[in-house]
Amino acid sequence: MPSETSPGGVTLRELADRPVTDLQGVGDKRAAALAKVDVRTILDLISYYPRRYLDRTREATIEALGVGEEGMVLVRVARVSARRTRNGRSLVEVRVTDGTGSLTLTFFNQPWRERQLTEGTEAVVFGKMDRYRDKLQMTNPIVDLVGDRTGRIVAVYPQSGSAGLQSWDLDGLVGEALRRVMLKRGFDDPLPAAVRDRYRLIDRATAYGGIHRPESMQEVAEARRRLVFDELLRIQLELVRRKVHLERSALGIVHVTGGQGPNGDLLGTFHERLGFPLTGAQQRTIGEILADLAGASPMHRLLQGDVGSGKTVVAVSALLVAVQGGHQGALMVPTAVLAEQHHLGIADLLAGLVVADSGTLMGERPLRVELLTGYTTAADRRQIIEGIETGGVDILIGTHALIQEGVDFRSLGVIVIDEQHRFGVEQRAALREQGDGGEGAIPDVLVMTATPIPRTAAMTVYGDLDVSVIDEMPPGRTPIRTHWIVDDDDQVWSIVRDEVASGHQAYVVCPLIDESEALEVRSAEETHDTLITGVLSDLSVGLLHGRVGPAEKEETMRLFRSGALDVLVATTVIEVGVDVPNATVMVILDAARFGIAQLHQLRGRVGRGSAESRCLLVGGAPTPDAEERLEALVRTTDGFELAEVDLDLRGEGTIMGERQKGRNDLRLASLRRDREWVEVAREVAIEMVGDGDGLDGHPALADEVALLLGGDEVDYLLKS
Numbered sequence: 001m002p003s004e005t006s007p008g009g010v011t012l013r014e015l016a017d018r019p020v021t022d023l024q025g026v027g028d029k030r031a032a033a034l035a036k037v038d039v040r041t042i043l044d045l046i047s048y049y050p051r052r053y054l055d056r057t058r059e060a061t062i063e064a065l066g067v068g069e070e071g072m073v074l075v076r077v078a079r080v081s082a083r084r085t086r087n088g089r090s091l092v093e094v095r096v097t098d099g100t101g102s103l104t105l106t107f108f109n110q111p112w113r114e115r116q117l118t119e120g121t122e123a124v125v126f127g128k129m130d131r132y133r134d135k136l137q138m139t140n141p142i143v144d145l146v147g148d149r150t151g152r153i154v155a156v157y158p159q160s161g162s163a164g165l166q167s168w169d170l171d172g173l174v175g176e177a178l179r180r181v182m183l184k185r186g187f188d189d190p191l192p193a194a195v196r197d198r199y200r201l202i203d204r205a206t207a208y209g210g211i212h213r214p215e216s217m218q219e220v221a222e223a224r225r226r227l228v229f230d231e232l233l234r235i236q237l238e239l240v241r242r243k244v245h246l247e248r249s250a251l252g253i254v255h256v257t258g259g260q261g262p263n264g265d266l267l268g269t270f271h272e273r274l275g276f277p278l279t280g281a282q283q284r285t286i287g288e289i290l291a292d293l294a295g296a297s298p299m300h301r302l303l304q305g306d307v308g309s310g311k312t313v314v315a316v317s318a319l320l321v322a323v324q325g326g327h328q329g330a331l332m333v334p335t336a337v338l339a340e341q342h343h344l345g346i347a348d349l350l351a352g353l354v355v356a357d358s359g360t361l362m363g364e365r366p367l368r369v370e371l372l373t374g375y376t377t378a379a380d381r382r383q384i385i386e387g388i389e390t391g392g393v394d395i396l397i398g399t400h401a402l403i404q405e406g407v408d409f410r411s412l413g414v415i416v417i418d419e420q421h422r423f424g425v426e427q428r429a430a431l432r433e434q435g436d437g438g439e440g441a442i443p444d445v446l447v448m449t450a451t452p453i454p455r456t457a458a459m460t461v462y463g464d465l466d467v468s469v470i471d472e473m474p475p476g477r478t479p480i481r482t483h484w485i486v487d488d489d490d491q492v493w494s495i496v497r498d499e500v501a502s503g504h505q506a507y508v509v510c511p512l513i514d515e516s517e518a519l520e521v522r523s524a525e526e527t528h529d530t531l532i533t534g535v536l537s538d539l540s541v542g543l544l545h546g547r548v549g550p551a552e553k554e555e556t557m558r559l560f561r562s563g564a565l566d567v568l569v570a571t572t573v574i575e576v577g578v579d580v581p582n583a584t585v586m587v588i589l590d591a592a593r594f595g596i597a598q599l600h601q602l603r604g605r606v607g608r609g610s611a612e613s614r615c616l617l618v619g620g621a622p623t624p625d626a627e628e629r630l631e632a633l634v635r636t637t638d639g640f641e642l643a644e645v646d647l648d649l650r651g652e653g654t655i656m657g658e659r660q661k662g663r664n665d666l667r668l669a670s671l672r673r674d675r676e677w678v679e680v681a682r683e684v685a686i687e688m689v690g691d692g693d694g695l696d697g698h699p700a701l702a703d704e705v706a707l708l709l710g711g712d713e714v715d716y717l718l719k720s
Contacts, residue, residue: 009188009205010181011700013707015043023176034173037160042177046208047667048170049227050155054124055217062136063100065129072126073098082114092117096125103129103136110140121145124156153214174212181205190700191230195684201226224668225677231669232677234705236685237695243300243465244692252298253413253441256325257290263355266324266367267317270353274313281472282310286317288468292444293321293414299444302458305470306639307450307604308477314470315416316346318446319395323355323367327413328388329395332402336373336550337557337573338418343371343397345579355394372398372407375550417447450601454643457671471640480607482615482634484591492587492616493535499585500539500566504611506585508569509602511593527589528569536567544570572598574605581609591617591633592626596646599633625649647672 019041020026020034031040039045052072060071075096082092085108092113094105105125107113117123127141144156145166157170181187187205196203202210202222210223259265271278278286285303292299305311319329331346333339347369357365370384370393387393391410396402447465458467485492496506508531510524528543542556542565559565561580568574568583572594586606591599599617607613617634621627632645671678689695695702 009186010184011188011190012043012704015046015181016041016707018042020045020173023173023180025176026173033160033164037158037165045170045174045177046212048157048174049211049668051158052156053214053217053220054154054156061100062098062103067129067131067136070126070128072124074122074124075103077117077119077121077123078102080114080117080119082111096123101136103138104132105141105143106132106137106139108140113143116145117143124154153216153220155212155214171212178208178212188700190698190704191233192698199229199680201229204230228669228674229677229681231666232674232681233684234701234708235666236678236681237689237701238705238709240682240685241689241694244690245694246300247297248692250298251441252296252444253293253322253325253327254296255293255321255327255413255444257294257321259324261325263324263326266320266353266355270317270320270350273352274349276474278313279310279470279472279474281305281470282314285314285468285470288466289314289318289446290321292466293318298442299414299446300465301446302465302467303446303448303470304453304458304467305448305450306473307601308473308608309450309470310474311448311450311470312342312345313349315418315446315448316349318414318416318444320350322413322444323394325413327411328391328393328409329414329416330402330409330412331395331397331416331418333397333399333418335573336375336399337544337553339371339373339397339399340554340557341579342418343369346395346397350395367394368392369395369397372396372401374399374401375554376401412443415443415445417445450604450639454640454647454671454675457643457647478607478610478612480586480603480613480615480637482603482617482637484617484630484634486618486620489535489618492618493531495614495616496536496567496585496587497539499614503582504584505560505563505565505580505582506567506587507574507583507602507605508567508587508589509574510569510571510589524569524571531567531569539566540564541567541569544568544573546571546573572602574602579608580605582611584609584611584613586613586615588615588617590619591630592619592621592623596629596632596642596649599629600637600639600642603633603637 019031020039021028021031022042023045026034034040034045037048039048054072054074060073062073062075065071065073075098077094078097079095080092082090085091089109090111092107092110094107094113094117096103096105105117105127122145124144125138125141126144127138130137130139144159145168155167155171157167157174159166159170182205187203187208189204191201191204195201202225204226207223207226210219211227214220214223257267259268285305289299289301289303292301303311303314305314315331319331322329331342333342350367350369353367354364355367356363368387370387372381372384376384384393384396385407388396388407388409396409401407496508499506508527510527524543524545528541531537532541542560544553544556548556556565556568560568560583563582583606586603588594588599588602594602603615606615615633617630621630628645628649632642636642669677688698688701695705
């Protein structure tokens with residue numbers, strides 16, 4: 001493959017405009033087969049990367065691969081037989097050899113293997129070597145047909161039995177596509193030579209050649225580096241460009257961050273009255289937020305902090321800056337339970353603070369914090385809305401009820417959105433549009449999450465936000481001890497009874513509300529009934545889930561907070577925000593059904609007082625991943641470490657969500673393996689578009705970003 005890259009070469013858009021039917025041998029039938037694997041254009045084809053490589057200089061042999069070892073072996077089929085087992089399952093046995101020995105490939109419930117692996121066929125098989133009746137065997141190995149490909153390195157492409165596509169089909173088509181490009185004008189390379197030189201990146205033509213037609217595994221590695229960088233750079237260019245555009249074009253509110261506002265130094269008074277010192281991390285993040293609020297551009301910041309790190313104090317500090325300058329603050333949360341919890345806590349924190357009010361005899365009044373949810377009575381709602389419109393309500397806390405028709409703020413200055421991932425794009429935009437800080441100014445927005453996100457993932461998914469991290473816990477918090485109890489119910493309930501006897505309380509969390517025959521999990525209602533008639537019959541046990549009515553829900557939480565209930569059986573409705581310092585035990589039944597982030601959030605409901613607290617993860621682990629999740633929870637209480645474990649276990653799909661469906665987005669790049677390249681791409685993007693001129697100086701790159709990150713992709717990227 002030539003390594004020359006023409007400055008006027010073939011662009012990715014040209015390749016995207018050429019259908020695969022332009023290639024020799026691709027008629028309607030082959031085109032339909034390729035469409036089944038989302039390959040419709042030449043660009044799709046050359047972006048259909050090999051899933052692995054057969055290195056014939058290092059390939060294993062049957063003789064060398066030991067029993068119990070996994071390996072990849074190039075074999076030739078000697079004999080095939082098929083039959084039914086006693087229980088009616090299909091069984092295909094394929095005898096293969098490679099010149100050093102022979103083994104049997106055994107396939108259960110894959111009858112089509114008899115047609116695929118005919119005598120004389122060459123294939124790469126990957127699996128674990130076993131010995132059965134003194135003969136070597138692999139059971140249900142991965143099989144790739146590679147035809148008669150020769151060379152030191154053979155690219156093995158993802159195959160599709162349903163589409164009738166084999167690795168050698170794709171290999172031949174990709175080779176033809178690359179040959180056509182190089183014969184025409186070569187590849188255009190929009191990446192500046194200075195960037196390539198600085199990071200020792202090969203040119204685009206060499207990269208495509210190296211990924212599809214490598215001479216060595218070193219070539220594969222270099223090709224992957226370049227193509228990964230291209231994918232990540234396109235995303236970062238769009239994120240940074242949009243962020244800079246927002247900062248430069250949107251009119252924000254210049255907040256008074258000192259004590260010169262109409263309501264004095266509310267922030268300073270609040271901090272003095274806290275009764276405890278702020279941590280260094282809280283001070284740093286408040287400083288970052290104050291700098292944003294004092295600027296002319298609207299703040300657009302993500303606040304990350306582990307469970308119990310003190311995010312609420314930071315959020316209240318931001319809201320108070322708005323109030324001390326004569327504006328209003330709003331806190332939107334996903335559930336009524338969390339809204340009520342925040343209202344109680346924040347109203348208590350701000351008790352005693354006053355604001356100026358010329359309509360009163362003393363010229364001042366208490367700072368007013370109100371709660372608005374779907375459960376607010378009509379009379380209270382009318383009173384609250386009047387206060388919002390006149391400015392009599394200073395801070396409004398609520399659910400999506402904040403963005404319903406008829407809720408109009410007099411001067412909304414700062415918005416805090418808690419657990420922002422639970423809100424849709426439209427809901428967040430609607431709340432932001434509520435504000436009118438004067439002359440069309442946009443309110444400042446702080447979005448918070450207690451589900452830590454790995455740094456590189458945050459830079460990719462929330463790259464249009466500035467990020468603040470509270471990475472320090474307040475002093476005096478007792479670490480939570482976590483235990484995984486597989487099947488000893490007696491031990492679980494003994495611990496709960498002991499804690500209640502010591503004057504403390506406990507949560508019991510179940511995955512479902514009702515019994516489910518499909519999922520063998522304990523439901524909240526079944527568990528509640530079992531406990532009150534069995535092991536906890538002499539204790540006061542409450543029940544809370546999404547179907548409990550608002551009045552009953554509020555009364556249950558009041559009883560639990562007051563200590564009248566010893567144990568609260570609940571679903572994940574208590575996952576975030578519920579704060580009862582006297583609760584010292586969290587029992588999570590069928591813990592393997594929950595993800596790492598949920599388990600960590602639930603665990604954070606205890607350990608909020610000075611007493612030692614415990615989290616009991618109950619139930620077996622049906623998969624190795626589930627086992628690793630539970631072991632990670634036992635090993636550490638560090639949410640950031642757990643976020644990295646989650647990313648490693650579940651992949652970027654857990655972070656990127658719907659963006660994994662993107663046509664050419666992150667085909668090669670991995671937020672796990674390529675962490676350092678995310679940061680490099682971010683730095684380069686800031687250099688290229690941070691001046692506010694966008695990609696005017698790089699039209700070819702601008703066209704690629706528009707091509708590969710157009711429409712819905714950009715909307716999802718900019719979801720915050």
